[in-house]
Amino acid sequence: MKKLFLFLMLTVASMSAFAADASVEAYMVDDQQVEQLIAQSEDISLSVVQNDMLQNQSAMTAMTAAPAQVKANKEFVPALLLNLFLGGLGIHRLYLGTKPLTWIGYILTCGGIFGVVPLVDLIVLIINNDNLSPYIDNPKFFMWAK
Numbered sequence: 001m002k003k004l005f006l007f008l009m010l011t012v013a014s015m016s017a018f019a020a021d022a023s024v025e026a027y028m029v030d031d032q033q034v035e036q037l038i039a040q041s042e043d044i045s046l047s048v049v050q051n052d053m054l055q056n057q058s059a060m061t062a063m064t065a066a067p068a069q070v071k072a073n074k075e076f077v078p079a080l081l082l083n084l085f086l087g088g089l090g091i092h093r094l095y096l097g098t099k100p101l102t103w104i105g106y107i108l109t110c111g112g113i114f115g116v117v118p119l120v121d122l123i124v125l126i127i128n129n130d131n132l133s134p135y136i137d138n139p140k141f142f143m144w145a146k
Contacts, residue, residue, distance in 0.1 A: 074095070074096060074097070074132055074136050075132075076125065076129045076130075076132060078095060079092050079095055079096055079125055079132065079135075080092075080122070080125055080126070080129075082095050083118055083121055083122045083125060084122060087111075087112070087115075087118030087119070087121060087122060088106065088110075088111030088112060088115055088118055089103070089106060089107055089111070090102065090103030090104070090105070090106030090107060090112065090118075091103065092118070092121065092125075093106065093121075093143065096132070096135050096136050096137070096138070096143075097136050097137040097138075098138060098139060098143075099139055102139060102140070102141055105141055106118070117141070117142065120142075120144060121143060121144070124143065124144045
């Protein structure tokens with residue numbers, strides 16, 4: 001059985017080798033066509049690229065202004081609900097834009113010093129529900145501390 005399988009594999013391999021030899025001619029590169037394409041091509045210098053960058057400067061300023069819009073879109077209700085249900089994990093701080101090290105600190109301190117920090121965060125969020133800007137992107141572990 002092994003000999004028959006080996007014979008079939010060799011037969012298939014040799015047939016595919018012959019088929020490959022027949023198709024090689026279809027993939028020949030014509031050097032004259034390549035040279036003609038190169039001669040007809042357009043040279044793009046660094047000055048052209050710099051001019052394009054200057055023309056697209058308004059698009060780049062719009063991209064840099066995007067984080068300010070994201071900061072303004074933080075709302076009270078999602079922050080409150082995240083604090084209420086996932087406060088011990090610091091997910092509300094992640095929503096408000098705090099760096100990952102801060103909300104990882106919530107996890108490592110057993111839910112923000114055994115749940116005390118998220119409880120105070122909840123109270124602070126409820127009291128200051130009209131203005132969340134001091135708490136957005138706040139890097140401090142205690143977000144209410146000044």
